[in-house]
Structure formats: C-alpha cells, structure tokens
Amino acid sequence: MILLVRGDREYLRAPGEELQTDLGVLTVPEDVEPGQRLETHLGEEFVVREPRGPDLFEHFERTGAPMMPRDIGLVVGFTGAAAGDRVLDAGTGTGVLAAYLGRIDAEVVTYEQDSAFAEVARENMHLAEVEDTVDVRTGDVRDELDELASEAFDLLTLDTEDAPEVVRHAPDLLVSGGFAVVYSPFVEGSRAAAEAAREAGLTDVTTHETIQREMQFDERGSRPDTRGVGHTGFLTVARWE
Incomplete structure (x- = not known):
C-alpha cells in the first residue's frame, strides 16, 4: 500500500488501484515508488509516500x-x-x-x-x-x-x-x-x-x-x-x- 498525498489530502491505495477525486482520476502504477509524482487526467499532481506509523x-x-x-x-x-x-x-x-x-x-x-x-x-x-x-x-x-x-x-x-x-x-x-x-x-x-x-x-x-x-x-x-x-x-x- 502507498499514500497519495496532496496538501492535507491523503489517500491509501495499492499498486494497480484507481483514485477518483474532484481533482481527477489516476491509476497507481504497478511499479510505483515512494517519491514519485503522479498526475490525474486533469493534470493535478499527487506525491507518492510510503506509509509509516503515524x-x-x-x-x-x-x-x-x-x-x-x-x-x-x-x-x-x-x-x-x-x-x-x-x-x-x-x-x-x-x-x-x-x-x-x-x-x-x-x-x-x-x-x-x-x-x-x-x-x-x-x-x-x-x-x-x-x-x-x-x-x-x-x-x-x-x-x-x-x-x-x-x-x-x-x-x-x-x-x-x-x-x-x-x-x-x-x-x-x-x-x-x-x-x-x-x-x-x-x-x-x-x-x-x-x-x-x-x-x-x-x-x-x-x-x-x-x-x-x-x-x-x-x-x-x-x-x-x-x-x-x-x-x-x-x-x-x-x-x-
């Protein structure tokens, strides 16, 4: 599982899963890595983060x-x-x-x-x-x-x-x-x-x-x-x- 982060928004997703928000839609790549920046179909960017304890x-x-x-x-x-x-x-x-x-x-x-x-x-x-x-x-x-x-x-x-x-x-x-x-x-x-x-x-x-x-x-x-x-x-x- 990885976190997709933008500002105060955080979404937990697995590789291959889809994120749908008012900022657009994106599919998490199977080979996703922490630190990557992924864009929705509307061009809005999310940062990939590996979940830690907090x-x-x-x-x-x-x-x-x-x-x-x-x-x-x-x-x-x-x-x-x-x-x-x-x-x-x-x-x-x-x-x-x-x-x-x-x-x-x-x-x-x-x-x-x-x-x-x-x-x-x-x-x-x-x-x-x-x-x-x-x-x-x-x-x-x-x-x-x-x-x-x-x-x-x-x-x-x-x-x-x-x-x-x-x-x-x-x-x-x-x-x-x-x-x-x-x-x-x-x-x-x-x-x-x-x-x-x-x-x-x-x-x-x-x-x-x-x-x-x-x-x-x-x-x-x-x-x-x-x-x-x-x-x-x-x-x-x-x-x-």
Whole structure:
C-alpha cells in the first residue's frame, strides 16, 4: 500500500488501484515508488509516500479510541522495546500499539475479547505489513495465563479494565528485567495497577500522566495551543527483578 498525498489530502491505495477525486482520476502504477509524482487526467499532481506509523494510525479502521502515537512513544522509551523482544499485549482494540511494536520487529501476541474487534485488528496488521510478527488472538488473556507463563516475555502491555489482575501474574510472565506497562484512561485504574505491581514484587513502579501541547506561533507571540489540554491517559510502568 502507498499514500497519495496532496496538501492535507491523503489517500491509501495499492499498486494497480484507481483514485477518483474532484481533482481527477489516476491509476497507481504497478511499479510505483515512494517519491514519485503522479498526475490525474486533469493534470493535478499527487506525491507518492510510503506509509509509516503515524500514517497508519490515521488510516486504520477503528473499533474505539486507539492509543495515541505519543503514548506509544513513551511505552517504547520507558521500556526500551526493540527488535527481537517478545511482547504480550491485551486489549488489542484497533491494534495501533501492536502494529507499532511489530514494525520495530518485536514479536507480539495480543489478545482481544471482542471477536469483531479482533478481526478488524487482523486486517489492520495486514495493512501495516506486520501479520508475520503480530499474532492477534481472540479471547481473554486471563484464561491463558498458565499456558503463557512458560513463554517468557520481555514486555507486558495492558489496556484493559482487568489489568491489575494480570499484573499480579507479571513475575510468571516476564523475563528478568522485563517490563509491565498499563495504559488507563482513569487515574483509579492506574493506582490499582501500581498497587498490584508492588504487591507482586515488581520494582521501579511509576505512573505518568501523558500530556502533549502543540505550540502556536503568530504575529502576537508564541504560546501553547489553547484548544484542549492534550491529556490522553495514564501510563503505569513497572519492572520485574
């Protein structure tokens, strides 16, 4: 898949597919390359771009509110997630986190209880070209903990209401030095996850509110954007000994 970009317009297409807009019609060449400029039959130009993580975030089919790229960046930054890591994820949803981790060549097993959501996530993994590294499973991860305990994961990521219950099993799931990360939209969930992590013997337990504000620059001066506060949620991070 490639992106056809013109200004603030972006269209996702496969080689050989057709684009029809008010700017005209064009057929994507089978041998299309990033950086090419393609013209519609009306002479309007589009630039070809290879989709990257932020682009996929915009074009994934959504089944709810996905984790934001900035939050995913914090997950990677706090844990050092890298190629070759084995990740156990629960609460797949749209699959944005799983796709990002798959694109850095981590091996991801992710659980989604809703079968329809899981099917959408599989389609998104195909779009992100990570279906070989991300295994989307339908079911409740809590039902599989005994079996998963024999697999040894480098990273445990949870975006579920029952995250504290799963965190209590982190010592059985993680390799020495592995991390558990819980994303929660509410601080109560983060507190419960932090308490569960400490009770389970995990160390370096911290919780962070994720806030990002875009800057505005104009003739009057510079200041943070006043539209919203940029809050998305809370990340609780802990580490097994």
